[in-house]
Amino acid sequence: MNNIQNVSRRRFLKGSLAAGTFVLGARLVPDLLWANSSSAAPAVFQPDVFLAISSDGTVTIVAHRSEMGCGSRTALPLVVADELDADWSKVVIDQAIGDPKYGEQDTDGSHSVRSFFAQMRQIGATGRVMLIAAAAKQWNVPEKECATEPSFVLHKASGRKLSYGELAPAAAKLAVPKKEDVPLKRRSEWRYIGRDNSLFDLPDIVTGKATYGMDASMPGMVYASIEHPPVLGQKVKSYDDKEALKVGGVKQTLTIPPFKPPHQFQPLGGVAVIADNTWAAFQGRRALKIDWDTSPNSVYNSDQFRKTLESTARQPGKVVRNVGNVDAEFAKGGRIIEAEYYTPHLAHASMEPPVAVAEYRDGKVLAWVPTQNPQAVQETIAGVLGIKKEDVTCHVTLLGGAFGRKSKPDQAAEAALLSKQLGKPVKVVWSREDDIQFDFFHSVAAMYLKAAIGPDGKPTAWLQRTVYPPIGSTFDVNAKYADDEMGLGWNNLPFDIPNHRAENGPADAHVRIGWFRSVANIYHAFAIHSFADELANAATKDPVEYLLDLIGPPRIVPLDYKPDEQEEAKRYPLDTGRLRRVVEMVAEKSGWGKRPSGKGHGFGIAGHRSFLTYVATVVEVEVDGQGRVQIPNVWTAVDSGTVVAPDNVRNQFEGAASFGASLALLSEITVTNGVVDQNNFSDYQLVRMDTAPKHTNVYIVESDAPPAGVGEPGVPPVAPALYNAIHAATGRRIREMPLSRAKLV
Amino acid sequence: MIRFKLNGKETVYDGTPEMPLLWYLRDIVGLKGAKFGCGMSLCGACTVHQDGEAVRSCSVPMKEVNGASITTIEGIFANGLHPVQKAWMEVKVPQCGYCQTGQIMQAIALLNQNHNPSDQDIDVAMSGNLCRCGTYQRVRAAIHKVAKELA
Numbered sequence: 001m002n003n004i005q006n007v008s009r010r011r012f013l014k015g016s017l018a019a020g021t022f023v024l025g026a027r028l029v030p031d032l033l034w035a036n037s038s039s040a041a042p043a044v045f046q047p048d049v050f051l052a053i054s055s056d057g058t059v060t061i062v063a064h065r066s067e068m069g070c071g072s073r074t075a076l077p078l079v080v081a082d083e084l085d086a087d088w089s090k091v092v093i094d095q096a097i098g099d100p101k102y103g104e105q106d107t108d109g110s111h112s113v114r115s116f117f118a119q120m121r122q123i124g125a126t127g128r129v130m131l132i133a134a135a136a137k138q139w140n141v142p143e144k145e146c147a148t149e150p151s152f153v154l155h156k157a158s159g160r161k162l163s164y165g166e167l168a169p170a171a172a173k174l175a176v177p178k179k180e181d182v183p184l185k186r187r188s189e190w191r192y193i194g195r196d197n198s199l200f201d202l203p204d205i206v207t208g209k210a211t212y213g214m215d216a217s218m219p220g221m222v223y224a225s226i227e228h229p230p231v232l233g234q235k236v237k238s239y240d241d242k243e244a245l246k247v248g249g250v251k252q253t254l255t256i257p258p259f260k261p262p263h264q265f266q267p268l269g270g271v272a273v274i275a276d277n278t279w280a281a282f283q284g285r286r287a288l289k290i291d292w293d294t295s296p297n298s299v300y301n302s303d304q305f306r307k308t309l310e311s312t313a314r315q316p317g318k319v320v321r322n323v324g325n326v327d328a329e330f331a332k333g334g335r336i337i338e339a340e341y342y343t344p345h346l347a348h349a350s351m352e353p354p355v356a357v358a359e360y361r362d363g364k365v366l367a368w369v370p371t372q373n374p375q376a377v378q379e380t381i382a383g384v385l386g387i388k389k390e391d392v393t394c395h396v397t398l399l400g401g402a403f404g405r406k407s408k409p410d411q412a413a414e415a416a417l418l419s420k421q422l423g424k425p426v427k428v429v430w431s432r433e434d435d436i437q438f439d440f441f442h443s444v445a446a447m448y449l450k451a452a453i454g455p456d457g458k459p460t461a462w463l464q465r466t467v468y469p470p471i472g473s474t475f476d477v478n479a480k481y482a483d484d485e486m487g488l489g490w491n492n493l494p495f496d497i498p499n500h501r502a503e504n505g506p507a508d509a510h511v512r513i514g515w516f517r518s519v520a521n522i523y524h525a526f527a528i529h530s531f532a533d534e535l536a537n538a539a540t541k542d543p544v545e546y547l548l549d550l551i552g553p554p555r556i557v558p559l560d561y562k563p564d565e566q567e568e569a570k571r572y573p574l575d576t577g578r579l580r581r582v583v584e585m586v587a588e589k590s591g592w593g594k595r596p597s598g599k600g601h602g603f604g605i606a607g608h609r610s611f612l613t614y615v616a617t618v619v620e621v622e623v624d625g626q627g628r629v630q631i632p633n634v635w636t637a638v639d640s641g642t643v644v645a646p647d648n649v650r651n652q653f654e655g656a657a658s659f660g661a662s663l664a665l666l667s668e669i670t671v672t673n674g675v676v677d678q679n680n681f682s683d684y685q686l687v688r689m690d691t692a693p694k695h696t697n698v699y700i701v702e703s704d705a706p707p708a709g710v711g712e713p714g715v716p717p718v719a720p721a722l723y724n725a726i727h728a729a730t731g732r733r734i735r736e737m738p739l740s741r742a743k744l745v
Numbered sequence: 746m747i748r749f750k751l752n753g754k755e756t757v758y759d760g761t762p763e764m765p766l767l768w769y770l771r772d773i774v775g776l777k778g779a780k781f782g783c784g785m786s787l788c789g790a791c792t793v794h795q796d797g798e799a800v801r802s803c804s805v806p807m808k809e810v811n812g813a814s815i816t817t818i819e820g821i822f823a824n825g826l827h828p829v830q831k832a833w834m835e836v837k838v839p840q841c842g843y844c845q846t847g848q849i850m851q852a853i854a855l856l857n858q859n860h861n862p863s864d865q866d867i868d869v870a871m872s873g874n875l876c877r878c879g880t881y882q883r884v885r886a887a888i889h890k891v892a893k894e895l896a
Contacts, residue, residue, distance in 0.1 A: 069841030069878045198837055205842030206830040208778025208818035212843055215777040223772070248761050278781070279768035351782050351790055351843040351877050400780065400843025401877045432783040647837055651883065655840055658879025681787040681875060690868040692881040 003027045003119070004050075004126050008172035018054060020169035022130070024176070026050040026123050028064060028103035028116060051080060051127055057151060057165030059086045062094050064102040065112040066372050067201065068350075068402035069655075070711040071648040072112035074200040076120050079113075079644060082192040083124030083185055086164065087150035093200050098374025098394035106373040108407050108515060110611035110709025113644055117707050125182045127171075134170035135162050150191065187704070196647045201398065213355045213370030213397045218425035221357060224418050225281035225429060226256065227288055228270040228438050231674035232511055233258070233295035239271050243287035249280025253288070254421055256414060262477050263512060265380045267414045268438060274422065278429050298674040300510035302345065302444060305671075309446035309507060310340060312467045317505035318481055321491040321560070324499035326452075329461035335453040337538055341527040342736040345669035346442035347684055348516055352400020353435040358415035359425035364391040369412045370399040377409040381416040392416075403659075404515035408440050436684050437676040440514025441669055443468040447527035452499075457539025458549055461499035464531075466490055466524065473509035480506035482520065489524035489610055489716065492559055494576050495532075496552025511671060517659060518715040521610040529606035529720035530735065533727065543605055543724065544587045551576050551583070551607075571706055572612045578639050581701060582616040583607045586637035589699050590618040597728035600624065604724025606717035611709025613640040614701075617657075617717035619693070621725040627744030629726065631661060631693040636714060638698060641705035650698040653714040657696040660718020662686040665739045685740075747811045752776075752820030762808035766800075767791045769807055770817060778818035778846045782875070789874030792847035793817045799854035801873075818846040821853065828891050829853050836887040840878035848874050852888050861892045 007025040028050075052060040061080050067073035077093050080086075096102050104115075128148060135153035136143040139160055147154050151164045187194075204210040229235065241253040251274045258269035273284035330336065358367040358381070365385065371377050374394040382389040399406055415428040430438075445468035451459040472479035481504055491502050516522075536546035554577030561569040583605070587593075590603065597603055600623045607616035620633040634657040643649055666685040670677045678684040723734040726744070734742055747758040751774070758769065765784075770776045770793070779802050782790030786801040793802045794816040821827050826834075829852050839845045848871070855862055855870040862870065867885050876884070 067841075069839075071840075198834065199839065199842075201842065202834055202837065202839060205839045205845055206833045206849060207822040207826070208846045210842055211777075212780070214781060214843075217775075277764075277768055277772035279764055279772070282784070349877060351788065351841070351875065352780065353782075399841060401841045403877070429781070432785070432788075651837065651840060651880070654882050655879035658881060659877070662879075680785055681783050682785070686875055686877060687879070687881075688873075688875060689871040689881045689884070691872075692879060694864075694882070696882055 004123055004176055006172070006174065006176050020055045020172060021052050022168040022172040023052045024050055024123060024127055026119065027101070028119060051084070051123055053127070053164050053168040053171070055165050055168050057090050057163055059084070059091045059164070060094050061091055062096050064096040064105055066107040066396050066399055068107065068372060068399035068406065070652060071199060071645055072107055074197070075113050075644045075648070076116055077200070078192045078197060079117060079120035080124040082190050083121045084127045085148040085150060085191070088192060090151055095396050097396065098378050100375060105375050106407060108372055108404060110712045114612065114707045114709060117642070117644070121184050122179065122182065125184050126176060129177050129182050130171045130174050131164055131167045133174055134167045138162070138170065193644050194646060197645055199648070210398050212352050212400045213368065214352050214400060214429070216357045216368035216397050217427065218357055218359055221425040221427050222251065222422065223275050223278045223281045223427050223429060224272045224415070225278070225285045225431065226270050226272045226414060226434070227285050227290060228268045228434065229292055229295070231295045232268070232297045235269060235293040236271060237291040237293050239288060239290040241288055243289070244273055244284040247280060247284040247287055249277055250275045250284035254418060256417055262475050264475055265376060265408045265410050265413065266384060267410050267417065272414070272418055274418070281429070282431060295674060297510045300671050300674045302671040305444065306342060306446065309444065309467045310342065312505040312507065313340065313446045313448040313465045315505065317465050317467065317503035319501060320486045320504050321500070321502040323501070326461040326463045326499045326501045329452050329499045330450070332452070336450065337453060337535060338448070338450045339531055339534055339735060341447040341523070341530060343445045343523040343526060344737060345444045345511065345671070346516060346663055346667055347436045347439040347669050347678070348403040348405035349436060349684060349686065350401030350403055350405055353432055354405070354411040354430040355428065356409070356412035356415040357425060357427045358412060358419050360385070360416055360420040363387055365416050366393045367412055367416065368395045368397055369409060370397045370406055371409050371412065372399065372402050372407040373409070376407065377412045380409050380413045384413045384417055385420060403517040405439060408514055432681065433679045436678050436680065440474065440512040442516030442522070443471070443513050445523040447523060449527055449531045451531070451535060453535065453538065457541055459497050459535060462493070462495065462497045463501050464490070464493070464527065465503040465505060466527070467505035467507050468523070469507045469509035469513050471513050471515060473513050480508060485520040488520035489528070489608060490520065492557070492574055493528065494557050494574055494579055494609065495550040497550070510674065511676070518610060518712040521608065521716040522663065522719070525606060525608040525716035526719050526737065529608065529717065530723055533604065533720070533724040534733065537727070542593065544583065544592050547583055547605060547607060548580060551580055554580060572708065574609065578614045579607055579609055582614045582637040582639050585699055585701065586616040586618050586635050589637065589697065590635040592618060600729050602725045602727070602729030604721045604726070604728055606720040606724065608716045610713045610716055613638065613708040613710065613713040615713050615717055617721045619718065619721040619725045621722065621729050623726065623729050623744055625745065629665065629739065629744070631722070632695065634693045634696040634718070636696065636698050637701065639701035639703055640708040640710055640713070641703050642707045643700055644707065646700055649700055649710050652710050653698040654696040656714025657718055658687050658692045660715045661691070661693055661722065663737060664719035664722045665691065668738050747807055749810045749812060750814040752816055752823065758807055760807070763806050765803050766793070766805040766807060766810055766815065767802035770802060776817050776819050780843055780847060782844065788844070789851060790844045790847040792850040792874065794850060794854060797854065797857060799851045818850060821850070827853065828894065829856065829887070832887040832890045836883050836890060838880050838883040838887050840880055844874060844876045848876065848884055852884070856888065856891055860895060862888060
């Protein structure tokens, strides 16, 4: 069965498209499965509109991924428009609701373009072939004599030309051609892919018209602000709302029941203040007096917990990759180097805090949510209300940043629960304090590394252990090992070392743990690339030359892939040639070695592959007499295969340099007796205009390889490259994040 | 009774005088271009102009706008794209875009006072505006672009 169908005659669009509109539906599955899609086709195919061309020439393309600032909502429709050969100025993007018929919709893991590039091309190209067929039929000429230019079919020999709008009614009556009869454009024929283009929403953003979750509303809506239990798992014993109800605009208070473990994306529970505007709800909340029950997580102190993690990291753990025999090599004696690294919890702190609007009516829920994963909104709301997932409609607004936080829709479930109790639409608004205190935090982590050094200064054995509460703890109260996170830069060290073992030790979670931009790659790359730099220094070698030596000759690194990773491994093998190339490129572009480090000025390098993209970063630092650090320059070389939107890629990697600088320099979440110590941007700090890297120079490797990730892979190399630069500048080795914990003078 | 100009229009407010301007704009009037980010003047997402000066509307109570002239991003756009908005589009500053109306309002206030800001002037003026996506380099470039074009 073809994944693409002509659904022009269906009447499922509630009349929003006029008669004569040419409509293609598509069943979307990740590209890796799609290669063998005939076998994956379900018995019942329910395509929805994916591409529609109206008789006025308007081209409507559905965006089934969320827009949180990475450009997916622009990039995928742009690919459709290119293969369709549509005029981009005539394109309207229609944001999909959450629905399994769009396949997987979780906009995470830097995979929107990589998973759907081939299908977007196919959908666009199918439309183009059908429009050509319609024109050829009308002109009574062979199809091969016809060509297209943006939104027109041409017959050059006779000089005739018809617009896509004029052809739409005829194309709507044609059968969809077979996949093999749909030629894709050659790369040289692409008009939009690989060229400079702007975000579709750019004009709305700069004029303040763009609608984020914070801007969503429904008629008759009330506002809610929720006091959550300070410690994970605490319950409301009793509360007094007398003072809260005296606040002007406050209507009432309601309790939200505690979650049932595992917490997953359920609401945390607490007391909600309902008001007729956001500010009144905030004020009412301050006047609440709540007596909380105890929780076993009250024992959690992050400073103490650090010691537990570090001592676990000194013990043997679960082996996740083994090459040769590190123990035999260590037993030989000789030169041994060990180091320990530590990273704290982090909060996502997207500029838009969690927010959602929901209405429960007649057993069904309608929600507007800034979510990375509208189907998770459906599932979570259905779960807490005991209704069917199909009875939850989730509209997706623009997201004011997300970074993984907005894959978890607890606030949407809060809005739905409150709406059911109140009988009217509810907007739940989290304050910044709520956002920072009740996040699904990036995990705290401890790493231990040990190497035996040969006579040439290169390691003959490399042992690495990592220990952190896994993301799995959000879904399974017994999860202690980070099995699913080992691929994030730990079980795939791309170094040419004869004896290597990677291990993972157990850890318990006492706060909610969740995906955070670049995930475990952040601490894994920090440990590995700091250690590589330590070894280069020990060997008195240049760090770039040493890193290239560690990477070794160009080759495909043999790794143990799980059955569900085999397709990906074939398409995206770990290729040290590509890693070498970005390291060499960034060294050249940054003028590596031309200016000596020292006396408060230095350069550092790290090169890390994540989300299937190869990235190498050089950071330049200046450290003044008071120990203040400035970052005049960052250079980043990127090989992410085929690139759809190069300027957006540059923007993502510029932003990643700032994001990486925030966590390297300033940000940390600490916990005392189960309560998060930080509250707002005053104590959870991020880089600003005056502290961010001043110039980030991004270089994209020209590549025909399949597209790889862009949103996340820029972050992991930043912190180790920055710390390596600080070492080069000052001689101080930084082994824990953030830098604000260390006194440089 | 609080009387002020909102985007050039005479306006009267008789609600709680302590209500911050931000929530008046967003929840009462429905002007949503100014964003909520922190509620404590720490992020700049809610920046608007009070008598031409950039202020954090989350921390300006309504009683303080009596007699003032308030301009929001919606008022800036009323006469078509402002040169700063044009530069923002040409430099392609935004990623998620949530903080950008605040950045633009802050940049307009800066450029009104200083037609040719140095990097350090920009640091001083713009460091109150957070961008978690990290578009600072482009914000700086866009401000320089406007200054150059207006020179």
